[in-house]
Amino acid sequence: MASWGMGWFGGGGKKKDGAKDAILGLRSQLEMLSKREKHLQTQIDEQEQIARKYVNSNKNLAKAALRKKKQWDTALEQTQSQVMTLEQQIYSIESANINKETLAAMQKAGVAMKGIHGDLTVDKVDQLMETLRDQHAIAEEIGDAITQGAGQQIDNDELEGELEALQQEELDNKMLRTGPVPVGDEVSRLPAVATGESKSKATRIGSEEEDEEAELRKLQEEMAM
Numbered sequence: 001m002a003s004w005g006m007g008w009f010g011g012g013g014k015k016k017d018g019a020k021d022a023i024l025g026l027r028s029q030l031e032m033l034s035k036r037e038k039h040l041q042t043q044i045d046e047q048e049q050i051a052r053k054y055v056n057s058n059k060n061l062a063k064a065a066l067r068k069k070k071q072w073d074t075a076l077e078q079t080q081s082q083v084m085t086l087e088q089q090i091y092s093i094e095s096a097n098i099n100k101e102t103l104a105a106m107q108k109a110g111v112a113m114k115g116i117h118g119d120l121t122v123d124k125v126d127q128l129m130e131t132l133r134d135q136h137a138i139a140e141e142i143g144d145a146i147t148q149g150a151g152q153q154i155d156n157d158e159l160e161g162e163l164e165a166l167q168q169e170e171l172d173n174k175m176l177r178t179g180p181v182p183v184g185d186e187v188s189r190l191p192a193v194a195t196g197e198s199k200s201k202a203t204r205i206g207s208e209e210e211d212e213e214a215e216l217r218k219l220q221e222e223m224a225m
Contacts, residue, residue, distance in 0.1 A: 019093055019096070019097050022093055023090055023094065026086050026089055026093070027090065029086055030083060030086045030087065030090070033079055033082050033083050034083065036079050037076065037079045037083065040072050040075050040079060044069055047065045047066070047068045047072065050065035051063075
């Protein structure tokens with residue numbers, strides 16, 4: 001069995017040359033038979049023409065021509081049968097050679113795949129994928145820890161400074177809007193109209209601040225979206 005495998009795949013050079021030589025020999029014989037087939041057909045046509053020519057004037061010549069025509073017909077049938085046999089043999093050898101080459105290619109592919117896979121198994125692949133998933137989870141935990149640490153540093157240091165700056169800015173804005181506060185009798189001596197105007201102005205300012213606060217909240221919501 002081993003010697004057969006070596007002869008089929010490993011030592012296929014001689015068999016390949018043998019198949020090639022066989023096909024060449026069959027094709028050469030087929031070419032010769034094709035020439036003979038044409039020659040016999042020519043003879044048949046000639047004898048038929050002779051028989052037609054003397055069918056009425058000379059029956060003996062017509063019969064002789066028909067007799068020869070039948071002989072050529074028989075030879076032609078034999079030749080055509082041989083041609084079909086040779087063609088079938090060529091087809092069979094070519095098919096067998098294609099099958100052999102296909103099996104050889106499949107064997108090479110199997111060896112290549114085995115070499116690629118090596119010692120790799122399904123269990124090893126599953127183990128490798130599990131290891132990758134674990135490492136990915138560890139990487140995510142490390143990233144989360146780094147991010148949380150950065151957030152805590154910002155909360156403890158920078159946010160306090162920003163909050164104080166905002167408080168100071170708000171205080172400055174209030175002082176600019178209210179102006180100096182009247183003291184003592186000056187308040188009682190302020191005209192009633194001025195007091196009403198101040199109240200009206202304060203109301204307008206409060207309304208504007210509410211509108212600004214509403215617009216600010218709307219903008220924050222849009223930014224969040």
